[in-house]
Amino acid sequence: MVIKGAPEWRKLPSFRWRKINGEWTSTLHGRILSLRQDHLHLHYRVTWPDPPPWPLTPSALNAEVQRGDDTEDLLRRYFSLDLDLGALYEQWSRADPNFGRRAPGFTGVRILSQDAWEALLCFICSSNNNISRISQMAHKLCKHYGPLIGHVGDEALHDFPTPDSLIGKEVESHLRELGFGYRAKYIAQTARVVALEKPALWLESLRNPEHRGPRDYEVPEGPRATYKEAHEALLSLAGVGPKVADCIAQRDYKFGKSKTKTFNKALYDAIGDHFRDIWGKYAGWAHSVLFAADLREFSNRTRKTVVKAEVKTEVKVEETEDGTALDVDRAVKRRRTRQRV
Numbered sequence: 001m002v003i004k005g006a007p008e009w010r011k012l013p014s015f016r017w018r019k020i021n022g023e024w025t026s027t028l029h030g031r032i033l034s035l036r037q038d039h040l041h042l043h044y045r046v047t048w049p050d051p052p053p054w055p056l057t058p059s060a061l062n063a064e065v066q067r068g069d070d071t072e073d074l075l076r077r078y079f080s081l082d083l084d085l086g087a088l089y090e091q092w093s094r095a096d097p098n099f100g101r102r103a104p105g106f107t108g109v110r111i112l113s114q115d116a117w118e119a120l121l122c123f124i125c126s127s128n129n130n131i132s133r134i135s136q137m138a139h140k141l142c143k144h145y146g147p148l149i150g151h152v153g154d155e156a157l158h159d160f161p162t163p164d165s166l167i168g169k170e171v172e173s174h175l176r177e178l179g180f181g182y183r184a185k186y187i188a189q190t191a192r193v194v195a196l197e198k199p200a201l202w203l204e205s206l207r208n209p210e211h212r213g214p215r216d217y218e219v220p221e222g223p224r225a226t227y228k229e230a231h232e233a234l235l236s237l238a239g240v241g242p243k244v245a246d247c248i249a250q251r252d253y254k255f256g257k258s259k260t261k262t263f264n265k266a267l268y269d270a271i272g273d274h275f276r277d278i279w280g281k282y283a284g285w286a287h288s289v290l291f292a293a294d295l296r297e298f299s300n301r302t303r304k305t306v307v308k309a310e311v312k313t314e315v316k317v318e319e320t321e322d323g324t325a326l327d328v329d330r331a332v333k334r335r336r337t338r339q340r341v
Contacts, residue, residue, distance in 0.1 A: 015122050015138040020152050027149045027159040046071045049149050077113050092286045095278050102293045109289045116203035118160045124186050124239040140178050166191035186239025206230040242268060
């Protein structure tokens with residue numbers, strides 16, 4: 001997901017972010033987030049329902065200020081803000097002349113640490129599909145099966161539905177009515193497997209242990225799945241083929257698998273190994289930069305001959321409504337609102 005400039009937000013596979021009143025807005029883990037960015041700061045506003053639709057995190061239930069701290073941490077993990085993206089671009093450019101030629105016009109592309117369940121369903125929806133239609137399907141899932149979080153203006157915003165909310169007998173037929181086609185069967189079957197057959201936090205347990213996910217604090221300590229184990233586990237789900245499994249493994253679990261067209265398994269694995277050898281542990285991220293460079297929407301973007309590192313952002317100290325200063329020295333700053341649903 002590109003965060004250096006607003007026009008790119010809807011063009012990469014984020015699926016649920018929309019521009020409302022000049023801000024990029026979505027629901028995320030029981031809250032509404034509205035984001036805007038200047039050349040130094042990522043600004044966000046969080047709107048909580050009252051009461052929250054479910055327990056969010058231990059810290060989120062203690063005090064309003066802790067809620068804000070939880071949101072900042074969530075955003076840092078969601079956008080992988082603690083990684084030095086400029087250094088990664090330089091590494092990939094040194095290793096791959098093609099990357100060095102094409103990437104300078106696409107600085108700021110970031111891989112999201114999405115919720116595992118959301119990533120799974122969105123990529124099931126991606127089969128033989130385009131980004132615009134996948135986004136529409138994601139919004140329909142939220143509108144019809146997700147809890148209402150609140151409103152931005154006249155627009156109602158729902159969170160992403162849980163597996164339990166998609167196991168009803170009429171889910172498949174209803175999704176077909178909504179335009180999901182054959183994917184409706186895959187979604188209904190996968191929801192039943194995850195909700196009724198797999199242990200709690202099964203999807204989260206497949207995440208690469210080097211990268212924290214939104215619910216990692218809930219996963220018991222112990223051995224974690226390797227890339228191959230996570231890939232095979234995802235392939236056991238309805239509607240998940242090798243390419244979709246790799247998309248999920250990269251988008252949510254941060255395994256560095258390259259995404260390619262459909263080949264036999266030996267060739268598929270060989271091509272993935274080739275690009276991992278070139279780009280290293282974040283090969284999937286490097287591939288996503290080149291994916292962005294190939295999108296038609298960006299065909300007129302000026303190519304430059306040098307790679308620009310991202311400018312490190314800082315937070316300004318602002319006063320709260322009661323006149324006290326917010327003591328923060330991080331890369332984002334926040335404003336909080338609350339509304340009743």
